[in-house]
Amino acid sequence: DTGVSQDPRHKITKRGQNVTFRCDPISEHNRLYWYRQTLGQGPEFLTYFQNEAQLEKSRLLSDRFSAERPKGSFSTLEIQRTEQGDSAMYLCASSPPTLGLAGDTQYFGPGTRLTVL
């Protein structure tokens, strides 16, 4: 039983560059979530997908952020024109569609730590 995987685990980039992260969910999960976490804070919701459909996107999410899940399996999160304030841990999670209903929950991947210089 493989868990959620994320790639890369660490990314260092210069301000203004574009970066892309990948998330592979647990295979039988059709929901996929992206969160951002900064030091001393809980995971902050960015967006989520059910299959290939992006169902919700945080109002706090800048237009520089875009996420895709083209075939309903893996997902990518792209940040364009990175800024120093984008430095954070980017967490991906997956779940079955019945979150909470049948006692199901989200399972997190190891995260991608982004440092913008």
Place this chain on the structure above:
Amino acid sequence: QQPVQSPQAVILREGEDAVINCSSSKALYSVHWYRQKHGEAPVFLMILLKGGEQKGHEKISASFNEKKQQSSLYLTASQLSYSGTYFCGTEIGGANSKLTFGKGITLSVRP
């Protein structure tokens, strides 16, 4: 609406007990508890559902007071491995919605 967690930090000696809380200003459908160790991803501990059902993986108990819109996590006979930051994620408005996480509570267990 982000849930409020209290206290902000807990320091225990091995074997002592602790209670940490999670409160919401909105009606909760479910509460999900996670523990995160430094540099690692959050790990699922327990889910509490409206109606009182609990489902967890570890020897940690919790309660869910729907009327008070609050959940508490009970850590008894704490072990060194319990150290970490505890987050509650709340599901508001019914099933199939996303989780909103609190800021977390740092718990340190000392020998």
